[in-house]
Amino acid sequence: xxxxxxxxxxxxxxxxxxxxxxxxxxxxxxxxxxxxxxxxxxxxxxxxxxxxxxxxxxxxxxxxxxxxxxxxxxxxxxxxxxxxxxxxxxxxxxxxxxxxxxxxxxxxxxxxxxxxxxxxxxxxxxxxxxxxxxxxxxxxxxxxxxxxxxxxxxxxxxxxxxxxxxxxxxxxxxxxxxxxxxxxxxxxxxxxxxxxxxxxxxxxxxxxxxxxxxxxxxxxxxxxxxxxxxxxxxxxxxxxxxxxxxxxxxxxxxxxxxxxxxxxxxxxxxxxxxxxxxxxxxxxxxxxxxxxxxxxxxxxxxxxxxxxxxxxxxxxxxxxxxxxxxxxxxxxxxxxxxxxxxxxxxxxxxxxxxxxxxxxxxxxxxxxxxxxxxxxxxxxxxxxxxxxxxxxxxxxxxxxxxxxxxxxxxxxxxxxxxxxxxxxxxxxxxxxxxxxxxxxxxxxxxxxxxxxxxxxxxxxxxxxxxxxxxxxxxxxxxxxx
Amino acid sequence: xxxxxxxxxxxxxxxxxxxxxxxxxxxxxxxxxxxxxxxxxxxxxxxxxxxxxxxxxxxxxxxxxxxxxxxxxxxxxxxxxxxxxxxxxxxxxxxxxxxxxxxxxxxxxxxxxxxxxxxxxxxxxxxxxxxxxxxxxxxxxxxxxxxxxxxxxxxxxxxxxxxxxxxxxxxxxxxxxxxxxxxxxxxxxxxxxxxxxxxxxxxxxxxxxxxxxxxxxxxxxxxxxxxxxxxxxxxxxxxxxxxxxxxxxxxxxxxxxxxxxxxxxxxxxxxxxxxxxxxxxxxxxxxxxxxxxxxxxxxxxxxxxxxxxxxxxxxxxxxxxxxxxxxxxxxxxxxxxxxxxxxxxxxxxxxxxxxxxxxxxxxxxxxxxxxxxxxxxxxxxxxxxxxxxxxxxxxxxxxxxxxxxxxxxxxxxxxxxxxxxxxxxxxxxxxxxxxxxxxxxxxxxxxxxxxxxxxxxxxxxxxxxxxxxxxxxxxxxxxxxxxxxxx
Numbered sequence: 009x010x011x012x013x014x015x016x017x018x019x020x021x022x023x024x025x026x027x028x029x030x031x032x033x034x035x036x037x038x039x040x041x042x043x044x045x046x047x048x049x050x051x052x053x054x055x056x057x058x059x060x061x062x063x064x065x066x067x068x069x070x071x072x073x074x075x076x077x078x079x080x081x082x083x084x085x086x087x088x089x090x091x092x093x094x095x096x097x098x099x100x101x102x103x104x105x106x107x108x109x110x111x112x113x114x115x116x117x118x119x120x121x122x123x124x125x126x127x128x129x130x131x132x133x134x135x136x137x138x139x140x141x142x143x144x145x146x147x148x149x150x151x152x153x154x155x156x157x158x159x160x161x162x163x164x165x166x167x168x169x170x171x172x173x174x175x176x177x178x179x180x181x182x183x184x185x186x187x188x189x190x191x192x193x194x195x196x197x198x199x200x201x202x203x204x205x206x207x208x209x210x211x212x213x214x215x216x217x218x219x220x221x222x223x224x225x226x227x228x229x230x231x232x233x234x235x236x237x238x239x240x241x242x243x244x245x246x247x248x249x250x251x252x253x254x255x256x257x258x259x260x261x262x263x264x265x266x267x268x269x270x271x272x273x274x275x276x277x278x279x280x281x282x283x284x285x286x287x288x289x290x291x292x293x294x295x296x297x298x299x300x301x302x303x304x305x306x307x308x309x310x311x312x313x314x315x316x317x318x319x320x321x322x323x324x325x326x327x328x329x330x331x332x333x334x335x336x337x338x339x340x341x342x343x344x345x346x347x348x349x350x351x352x353x354x355x356x357x358x359x360x361x362x363x364x365x366x367x368x369x370x371x372x373x374x375x376x377x378x379x380x381x382x383x384x385x386x387x388x389x390x391x392x393x394x395x396x397x398x399x400x401x402x403x404x405x406x407x408x409x410x411x412x413x414x415x416x417x418x419x420x421x422x423x424x425x426x427x428x429x430x431x432x433x434x435x436x437x438x439x440x441x442x443x444x445x446x447x448x449x450x451x452x453x454x455x456x457x458x459x460x461x462x463x464x465x466x467x468x469x470x471x472x473x474x475x476x477x478x479x480x481x482x483x484x485x486x487x488x489x
Numbered sequence: 490x491x492x493x494x495x496x497x498x499x500x501x502x503x504x505x506x507x508x509x510x511x512x513x514x515x516x517x518x519x520x521x522x523x524x525x526x527x528x529x530x531x532x533x534x535x536x537x538x539x540x541x542x543x544x545x546x547x548x549x550x551x552x553x554x555x556x557x558x559x560x561x562x563x564x565x566x567x568x569x570x571x572x573x574x575x576x577x578x579x580x581x582x583x584x585x586x587x588x589x590x591x592x593x594x595x596x597x598x599x600x601x602x603x604x605x606x607x608x609x610x611x612x613x614x615x616x617x618x619x620x621x622x623x624x625x626x627x628x629x630x631x632x633x634x635x636x637x638x639x640x641x642x643x644x645x646x647x648x649x650x651x652x653x654x655x656x657x658x659x660x661x662x663x664x665x666x667x668x669x670x671x672x673x674x675x676x677x678x679x680x681x682x683x684x685x686x687x688x689x690x691x692x693x694x695x696x697x698x699x700x701x702x703x704x705x706x707x708x709x710x711x712x713x714x715x716x717x718x719x720x721x722x723x724x725x726x727x728x729x730x731x732x733x734x735x736x737x738x739x740x741x742x743x744x745x746x747x748x749x750x751x752x753x754x755x756x757x758x759x760x761x762x763x764x765x766x767x768x769x770x771x772x773x774x775x776x777x778x779x780x781x782x783x784x785x786x787x788x789x790x791x792x793x794x795x796x797x798x799x800x801x802x803x804x805x806x807x808x809x810x811x812x813x814x815x816x817x818x819x820x821x822x823x824x825x826x827x828x829x830x831x832x833x834x835x836x837x838x839x840x841x842x843x844x845x846x847x848x849x850x851x852x853x854x855x856x857x858x859x860x861x862x863x864x865x866x867x868x869x870x871x872x873x874x875x876x877x878x879x880x881x882x883x884x885x886x887x888x889x890x891x892x893x894x895x896x897x898x899x900x901x902x903x904x905x906x907x908x909x910x911x912x913x914x915x916x917x918x919x920x921x922x923x924x925x926x927x928x929x930x931x932x933x934x935x936x937x938x939x940x941x942x943x944x945x946x947x948x949x950x951x952x953x954x955x956x957x958x959x960x961x962x963x964x965x966x967x968x969x970x971x972x973x974x975x976x
Contacts, residue, residue, distance in 0.1 A: 047591055051811040053584065054571045054593060054690040056725050086807050088854070090831055097810020148827075150815070279854035281863060284697035284804055286726050 009247075010211035013239045014219075015174050016166035018203040019181060020159045021191045022135070023066045029134050029158035030057030030100065037197050041151035045137075049156040051095030056285050059084070063158040064289060066190035067107045067132050068299050070160060073184050073306055074127055076111025078296055084132075084286045088279045092150050093137035101161075103280045106131030107289070113164075113184070114308065115176040116326050125177050126165030133159050154198075160190070166205065166216065171235035175228050178202060179330060183307045187332045195226050202231055206238045207252070217242070218252040222259050222266050234259035238266050310335055318348035327356055334370045337377045344381020347388055354380060358401050375404045383411035396420050396472055423474045426482065429466070432474065433482045436465045447487055459483060492517045493653025493970065497562065497710035500656045504551075504561045511551070511561025511605065515544035518563055518607055522654050528635055531648040533568050533626045534576050534609035543605035550603070557603030559717060565655035567646050568609040569616055570596050570701070571690040575606070579692045580624040581614045583812045583819045583838030593690025594722045595659065595701050602717040607655050611645025614840045615809065616666055616694040618642050619912040622903055623842040630899070631673060632971040633937050637896040640670030646704045647674040653970060657714050658704045663694050664797050665891075665916025667702045668928035672891035672940025675930040675969060677957060678704040679711050682947045683923035684729035687722030693808040695801035696727070698920050707967055708929065708957035712736040715950065731948050739951045740958040745779030747956065749943075750884035754790040755915055759893040767932030767939040768890055774963050775888075775956075783884055787876040792869045793918040794910055799853045799866035800921070805843075806850030812838060845906060874922040881946045886956060890915055891928040891940035919944050927953045930966040938966075 028035055031048035048055045071078045083105040086098040108130035114122050137152035162181065168174045182200060185191045193200050207219035222238060225231045237259075242252050257266040305313070307329045314325035314335075328338045334355070342351035359380065363373060383400060386392050392400065392415055403414045415421055423429060437444055440462070447458045459480070466479045490509065492500075503509050509517075519537050526532055540563070547561035571577045571589035578584040596606065611629040613621055621629045621644025629644040631637040632652035639648040643660030647670035650658050660667040662680035671678025679702045686701045693699060703714035716737065721730040751772075756765065772782060814820035814834030821837055824830035839847070853862035880887065892915065902909040919926045924944055931941040945952045961967050 050816060052591075052817070053577075053579070053587065053589070053692045053811070054688075055591075056689050056727075058724055058726055088807055088810060090810065090813060092813075092815050092827065095811060095816060096807075097813060098807050277856045279806075279851065279856075279859075281803060281807070281854055281859070284695075284727075285693075 011208050011239075011243050012211045012213075013169055013171075013235075014166045014207045014209065014216055015168035015170075015235060016205040017164045017168070017174060017177060018205070019162045019164075019178065020201045020203075021162060021185055021193070022199040023063050023158040023160055024189065024191050025060055025062045025066070025158050027060060027062075028156035029060050029063045029132065031156055033156065035157050039153055041140075041149070041153060043153065045152040045155055049095065049152055051097070057100060057283070059286060059289065060158065063132055064107070064291070065299060066158075066188070067130065067160055068291070068296060069188050069190055069303065070130060070162075070185065071108035071111060072296070072300050072303060073188055074111035074113055076127060076130070077109045078291070079105055079107055079109060080291055081105060082107040082132075082289045084283045084289070085280045086283045089276050091136065092148060093139045093152065093155065095137070095152060095155055099134060099136065100283055100286070101133035101280075102131035105288070113177060113180050115173060115180050116322070117176070118172070120322060123167075123173070125167045125173075128163045128165050130160050130162045133161060135159050166207075171232045171239070174204065174235055175232045178228060178231060180307065183330050183332070187304055187306055189304070195228070198226065201226055204231060204235050204238070206235055206242070208239055208242045208246070218254050220252065220254065220266075221256045223256055223269070225259050230259060230261050233261070233264055234266060237264060241266065304332075318342065318352070320348070320352055324352055324356065328352060331370065337370050337373070340377035341381040341384065344378050345384035345388065347384060350384050350387065351381065354384060358398060362401075362405055374407060375401065379404060379410060386411050386415060390422055390424060390475060391415060392420055392422055393472065393476060396422070420473060423470055424478060426478065429470075429474055429478050429482050430486075432466050432469050433462075433479070433486055436462060436469060437486060440465065444487065455487075459487075462487070490514075490517045492521060492656075495653075495656055496706050497656045497713055498707070500562050501559065501713070505556075511544040511547040512541060514561060515540050515563050515605060515607070518655060522608065522649075525652060526649075526654060529630050529632055529639075529648050529652055529654070530627055531611055531629045531639070531645040531652070531654060532565070532608045533578070533580060533611050533624070533645065536575060536608070539575055540605060540607055547603055547605060557601075559599065560603035562604050562657075563607035563655065564599060564604045564714070565607045565610050565646060565649050565658040566596055567612050567643050567658065567660050569612060569661055569692045570659060571692065572596060572606060572609070575609065577609065577692070578625070579615045580612045580626055581839065581843065582625045583835070584692070585625065585819060587818055589690070591690060594687035594724065595691070595718050597690075598720075599714075599717055604717070610643070610649055610658060613642035613644065613666075614843050615692065615805070616642040616661055616663055616699075617805070617842050617846055619665070619669055619909055620897070620899070620902065621645065621670070622899065623840050625840060628899060631896045633675065633896065637898050637937070638673065640673035640892075640896065642666040642670075643678075643704060644670045647671055647676055647678065650674070650676045650704050650706060651971060656705070657710055659701055660704045661691060661694075661699055661701045662916075662920065663698045663700075663801060664920045665913040667704060668891050668916050668926060668940070668942060669913060671704055671928040672930075672938065672942075673896040675938030675940075675966070675971075676704060676706055677708050677711050677927065677929045677961075677967060678702065679715065679927040679950065679953065680920070680925065681715065681719065681950055682729070682925045684727055684731070685719050685733075685925070685948070685950070687720070687725040687728045689722055689725045695804040696808060697804060698801060708927070708954050708961055709737065709740060711927070712740060712954045712958070715954075729948070734951055736951055736954055739955040742955050742959075743779065744775065744956060744959050747780045747886070748884045749775065749780055749782050749886055749888040749956075750785035750880050751782050752785050752787045752790070752880070752887060752889055754787055755889040759911070759914065760890055761894040761934065763934030764890050764892070764894065764939045767934060768888075768941055771931040771941050771960065771964075772888065775960060778959060778963065780956075782888065785880045785884060785887070787873075787880060787918065789869065789872045789876050790914075790918055793873055793921055794914050796866040796869035796873070797913075797917045797921060798849065798910055799862045800870065802846040802850030803853045803863050803866075804850070806847045806854065809839075809843070809847055814838070842906070870921045873918050877918075877922045877924060877944070878946075885945070886949075886952055887944040889942050889944070891942040892916075895934045895937040895939060915942060923947065925950045925953060927957055929957050929960065930969070931960075931964075932966060933969070938969075
């Protein structure tokens with residue numbers, strides 16, 4: 009039987025506010041445990057939440073960026089459950105009246121088509137603290153630094169049909185939030201966490217299958233693996249005559265499998281009700297318009313501009329516009345280089361390759377966009393060949409200096425002096441008499457093929473520094489005469 | 490010096506005239522408390538050095554020429570107001586050892602006005618009760634008859650002021666917790682408009698209803714104290730930014746032409762005839778001062794108690810979830826695992842009434858019951874509010890009993906929670922509507938005080954204080970103290 013997967017994502021994005029969503033405590037990551045939690049975060053008696061206007065602004069920015077409806081009245085609710093890292097015994101969230109509703113995010117499919125993914129809602133809530141189970145000898149440590157950190161929970165429609173689409177959606181979402189500057193989007197630090205709702209059904213069936221939820225997957229790669237694994241598990245289960253149980257599952261990246269969490273976890277009745285400590289959040293059109301005016305160029309607009317302004321194809325433009333940092337890097341390199349096409353190839357080629365190898369993102373690339381632009385200039389003005397440029401780039405990556413310094417120090421400057429090239433060509437012709445004879449006996453078509461041998465010999469003798477066009481030219485002159 | 494009869498106003502005047510120093514005054518009251526409070530149990534925490542240090546500081550400031558409006562005036566605080574460095578328990582075992590590292594906004598404001606904290610007063614546990622019998626520290630008693638309850642939840646504050654153990658006290662009122670004990674103990678108590686006074690640093694019972702207010706012997710004292718309690722607090726989102734007037738400014742205004750409403754639902758079956766007579770007499774006094782009375786109807790009154798006992802417990806069930814034995818407060822011995830830590834800490838730390846309300850509230854919010862209880866109760870709440878707003882189109886304020894009966898005996902209603910809840914049937918509707926209301930003494934019934942309740946439109950506290958003050962210039966019920974029966 010042909011199966012179809014149906015996937016929806018719930019993504020928690022940590023908003024980049026200076027202070028917490030309901031208190032003045034700082035949100036900095038990585039501080040000593042419990043040094044960034046004030047009396048409000050600790051749920052001390054009589055302490056009250058006060059809503060951080062910055063978090064509201066960021067949520068509205070996101071809503072506008074995905075063409076969503078912004079609710080002029082949104083309401084905070086209490087979600088009640090007991091957990092040691094939840095100081096008040098309830099989490100302040102939004103249930104019936106979230107700040108953002110019904111938007112969409114467009115993703116680019118492998119076949120070049122664009123697919124629109126619905127965003128059901130995005131609501132504001134506070135994060136919990138962390139329970140630390142190691143190093144406490146049978147006890148649990150609680151770190152409440154993260155308690156009260158603002159989160160935007162973004163819920164998609166079940167419009168995704170494969171793990172690849174899910175990752176494309178997630179990448180696009182990541183691009184949007186980082187373009188907007190509302191989150192650092194750092195998945196390794198938990199700034200973006202993903203819950204995946206997965207179900208399968210026979211292809212052609214409209215009714216949805218029973219879904220499972222995979223909690224807290226924390227990288228693009230794991231999202232893809234976790235979903236693929238879960239789809240396989242469900243199909244196998246059904247084909248073996250079993251039934252999918254609605255449950256929460258955990259993805260174990262070490263074993264590459266999902267497994268069921270304790271059943272107690274999802275039997276919770278959260279007893280939501282409007283938080284009487286907080287008034288409904290009311291905003292007006294003027295507020296929304298003020299924020300709309302400050303929106304930056306977003307990924308789609310940037311991609312379109314890259315196509316029209318630089319003549320790039322859709323795929324390349326989409327890759328380059330994939331993150332604000334990468335787009336900015338590319339544009340700077342293109343400007344310095346004076347050739348956008350070449351700059352695009354380098355950013356997607358060598359730069360991406362090195363970043364990947366060293367597991368870095370472009371923000372931490374040791375070769376700056378300006379430096380890359382200067383390197384490309386040296387290709388354009390024939391100082392070095394594209395091949396030599398790759399060696400220079402490697403040296404630049406290693407911190408050996410600028411392109412010019414490295415070219416100079418290593419003597420990589422291309423030989424464009426016709427006299428010098430003629431000397432090498434003469435030597436090659438003298439040393440390869442049989443090949444010369446064969447060449448001269450051939451017709452034009454065959455000569456075209458044979459010339460490659462001589463070019464190779466000359467390049468080898470010049471240690472790659474001879475200008476290939478000149479070499480060709482001189483060889484033709486001498487051999488054909 | 491016998492300070493028992495001293496009003497807040499007289500204390501302020503005496504201090505500024507130099508008749509006594511703040512330290513002398515504080516010592517006199519502390520001595521009086523030491524001598525008399527064992528029969529009343531109105532205070533649960535006294536720290537003489539804590540109080541005297543503040544008194545000496547007030548004297549020092551006065552000598553150096555810094556004149557604060559309440560400089561050196563001692564005020565007793567219900568044990569629900571967090572006081573920095575002084576134990577604050579809400580009279581619960583679960584907070585039995587809690588010393589707040591911060592000061593509530595209200596007490597901070599009073600401190601900045603120069604007031605000093607005389608001690609912390611007894612109350613029903615987490616303000617849940619109408620008799621002070623649910624206190625972990627044992628019940629406070631009514632100074633008019635120590636076999637009777639002082640009312641609740643602010644029973645300790647009411648008893649202390651009535652017995653002359655403090656010139657003034659702070660209470661909180663969620664469904665009548667200031668007004669009912671004020672009525673039972675024969676003092677003046679006011680619940681301001683919801684939002685007038687910041688709730689920050691007040692241990693929460695029901696957030697949409699809790700409101701702090703003054704408990705004093707006279708309306709004038711209430712106005713003076715209220716002047717230093719109100720205003721927008723950036724740390725309480727529900728505090729109002731409505732301008733705060735000088736609440737003493739209208740005290741002397743004539744009542745001529747004022748129209749007071751008599752809600753017929755409040756004068757029906759449940760009302761004790763002695764209280765009805767006392768209210769009748771009070772009404773005649775006011776009529777002679779130029780007030781006219783008009784019968785009005787608040788048709789949804791009978792729904793108020795049921796709605797309140799859904800909303801307040803629902804909010805409380807969440808507000809009290811933080812007392813889990815993890816970060817502060819009581820933790821059970823040798824917890825075996827997390828569930829054991831939670832269940833035993835809470836089972837051992839909370840009293841019966843608190844547990845009952847947590848259960849009721851949890852139930853009302855549960856899946857499948859939310860619409861039938863919580864949502865319905867909120868709808869009723871709106872209807873009750875609309876009743877009042879409609880009435881205020883016709884009348885300046887409402888005149889009605891505070892309680893259906895005078896103070897009852899200890900133990901009389903503890904076995905019947907519903908009967909106990911009915912105690913508050915005249916105060917609860919006002920709380921649900923968020924309106925300001927005041928209770929003041931208007932007579933004695935079998936030697937026990939009867940209270941009249943005045944209710945005004947939102948933010949019209951001054952109107953209530955004006956009516957009460959004018960009434961108190963014509964009568965002397967407010968000057969009676971226990972042990973002077975028949976005065």
